[in-house]
Amino acid sequence: MLQTTNTILMIRPVNFRMNEQTAVNNYYQKVLGSVLPETVNTKAQQEFDAYVEKLRGIGVNVVVVSDTEESDTPDSIFPNNWISFHENGTVSLYPMFAENRRLERREDILDVLEQQGFVIKDIVDYTSAEEANVFLEGTGSVILDRENRKAYCALSARADEDLFVEFCEDFEYTPVIFTAYQTVQGKRKAIYHTNVMMCLGETFAVICLDSIDDKKERKNVMAHLKESGKEIIAITEAQVNHFAGNMLQVRGGDNRLYLVMSQAAYNALTTDQIARLEKHNKIVTSSLDTIEACGGGSARCMMAEVFLPKS
Incomplete structure (x- = not known):
């Protein structure tokens, strides 16, 4: 089992903006009051295009599908929350907390991948859990150690424990469960997605241990x-606020490993942290300021890893 892939699915935004439905428990979102919505969308598209160019520049196979005008999907730029692709040809679909995010799920995206020679053998669909207000938002909620068959999950309104355990049983992962917190106006509140405070590479883990308040959970x-x-x-909680946990290791040209993050995340790291990361892989950064501010997500959230076999 490989931990990293060379193929990434990304969705180009059409009507990107701050999503009021996700802001209720994503405390990283900000209102850019002085910026017109059209400007926000244009800036997001520019950041997206520059990011894709950087990934392709290091030899990553980026499959870009454009969002549609038909539905109100301000967060479509973060596809890793509704879908994941696995080595055995299985696709998993996930239940989403925000109603307008459920509209992001599109069958035609699977057609695009199949046209590119990827094989889809099975679809495991957890989306009916939405009817019971139970959610598990893909590889936002679940961090997979594919090689060691372990799955890490920080429980929150968007990551249900029972459903996570069910996922682990279905895909044969050992569940590692904890709760991660951030301080919001003096109160400790659950971090909405695990991938904001944790990243797993082949030989390292970037993690905000300070956010796991329970000592037993942290030790585990x-x-x-x-x-x-x-x-x-x-990494520290302050660094998490700059999306320093929201990174993804990818495989570029010549099978080389790269760690992808936003410029803001990189700027938040210390020289020692950068040196330690560079022992494992080369770092690639891209400026995602508008996407981070309005979307409350960063570089990792924008990439859905494709591990499907090829025909």
């Missing part, structure tokens, strides 16, 4: 990471 997470041979690179 660390024990699993060490058991899997990961070098633990700890």
Whole structure:
């Protein structure tokens, strides 16, 4: 099982803006009051295009599908929350917290991948859980250690424990469960997605241990990471606020490993952290300021990894 892939699915935004439905528990979103909606969307498109160019520049196969005008999908730029693709040809569809995010699920995206020679053998669909107000938002909620068959999940309004355990049973992963918090106006509130505070590479883990308030849970997470041979690179809550946990390791040309993050995330890291990360892979950055501010997500959220076999 490979931990990293060379193929990434990305959705180009059409009507990107701050999503009021997700802002209720995504405390990283900001209102850019002085900026017109059209300007926000144009800036997001510019950031998206520059980002795709950087990924293709290092040899990543980026499959770009444009969002549609038909539906109100301000967060379509973050496809990793509604879909994941697995080595055995299985596609998983996930239940989404915000009603307008459920409109992001599109069958034609699977057709695009099949046209490119990817094989889809099965679809595991968890979306009926939405009827019971139960959610698990893809690889936003679930961090997969594909090689060691472990799955890490920070529980929140968007990550239900029972459904996570069901996913782990279906896909044969060992569940590692905890809650991660951030301080919002003096109160500790659950971080909405695990991938904001944690990133797993082949040989390392970037994680905000300070956000796991329960000492037993923190110890358990660390024990699993060490058991899997990961070098633990700890980041602070302040760095998480700059999306320093929202990174993804990808495979570029010549099979080389790269760690992709936003410019803001990179700027928040210390020289020591950068040096430790560069021992494992080369770092690639792209400016995503508008997308981060309005969307409350960053570089990792924008990439749905494609692990499907090819025909």
